Amino acid sequence: MSLLSPIIRAEELYKRITGQMDGERKQQITASTLAIVDCRFWLMEPERGQAAYKEGHIPGAVYFDLDRDLSSPKAEHGGRHPLPQPQVLAQRLTEAGITHESVVVAYDAQGGANASRLWWLLQWLGHEGEVLLLDGGIQAWEQEGYPLEQEEVGSVFDNRLAGVVSSKETSIYTPRVRDHLVASMEEVASKLGNPRVRLIDSRESPRYRGEVEPIDPKAGHIPGAVNTFWQQSLDEAGRWRSAAEQQARWSSIVGDADEVIVYCGSGVTACPNVLALWQAGYTNAKLYAGSWSDWISYSENPIATGEE
Template sequence: MEKMNDSPLISVNELSAQGDGSILRVCDCRFLLSQADAGRAQYLASHIPGASYVDLEADLSGPVDSRTGRHPLPEVSVFRKTLGHLGLTPDIPVVVYDDGGCAMAARFWWMLRWMGHRDVKVLDGGVAAWQAAGFAMASGNETYQSAIYEGPADDDLWVSVETVESIVGQGSGLIVDAREASRFKGWQEPLDLVAGHIPSALNRPFIQNMREGKFKSTGELRQAFEALIKAQLPRDVIHSCGSGVTACHNLLAMEHAGLPGSRLFVGSWSEWITDQRREVVIEPNDS
């Protein structure tokens, strides 16, 4: 087995080079918000050999109520059991992938980091890049012997809505919103009941981290994020989106760019709007 690089990303060639004797585990995170069972169906039909399936809503989210966003974190004890059912322990290297956009994979990457799992990487380009390279695919369900996943969660990696309220009120810290510009500006909202964005937030659509289906270079991403956050330290950057999924993409991109330490607002926009007293910004649309 070849030693993996220190980046949070891994290429399809690097993954292929790990070989059949590797203890590394691969997880398929494909998911469509518009069709919740589509990702599992895609996995069963065709996936990277050895991959287990991980579902955004069943495995990577907790119960939704009137005060949460659309994809809140599960209880730590519940998530530990999920990881154990996947046969994972904190010392097993993990590679996560999705269809290629890397948003769902970034969410699982971040959640594993939240659990203290350090040896986890996102497959750059996802299953699309794997297939384009001509590597083998498998079908059907793949499982591993259950394990006991132990270790404390690092709750310093995320912030609550109360913390975001404080940032907005005091002007301390920087909120970066990963949604597309039209949603951020409040010109359209296909998923949530209220359109707009959190006051003082800046927009960095997560798709801007990619070029031709893969992440941009470390240098290019670093230049872009340094221009965005200016004098702010990465630690003071809070990532938001619609429900705490694509925000992880920007967080991953910053880490790939050598700017680690930013944090996630898990509830994101869909939690912010659960309280009508919170201010909402809609930008003028002159078109």
């Protein structure tokens, strides 16, 4: 797993699928199962992602739904998209034919917001193989003129473009949870005002300032948080910035902090910021998984508004 190169372009993915690679890199890829996961999801239209997958997806891709597969059911606390139970997610990975050694490529149509959620969840589960994000999502794939398919795929072993079905038997995916990648509400609360901890709010600025709140019942942000909208990890063309660019932008934001905790509205769009921070070398960055929707579920938690 390469933390500094988590991004894959459509051309390279096409070559990996069709086996158009040579030398050591081809041996490295073919030694593992290539698992492509469609993570498209629209918050206000929760069934649209599955429908879009059925209309056309990258050949061999399986579909993971944000609500059903990449989250647990909502409860009083834990936010709008609580983390899935490790064993439940592991069972879903097993059903899809994904093993710890799989090279996983996640994509969506939202700039990487939902695909980054799967990227982070696999880091959390202790995945051993590469986990990559398709730069530009399915739009980039289509712009290159690469084919789509409509047939639903049950297992990633079925590689349509290459015309090969892997003979490798599915093994049970055993979670090896890395709890140090998660920050709880209690941890965040205990570190408010600590100058050695940088708390990053990944939402759009008006939501951070508390001027608007279209989703959650309370507006504002966690006191002391700085606002860095997750889409700033992308360039003007909607493509992922290079590791060098990420290092330049994050160094001025993180400064000399010893610890970084990232949140958003429900723990989804914070994941692109965590990925970008890891790209920049800040592999100590944690996700406050419950995020703002969890924070405000505790009436005693303070709320800030404006630029403070």
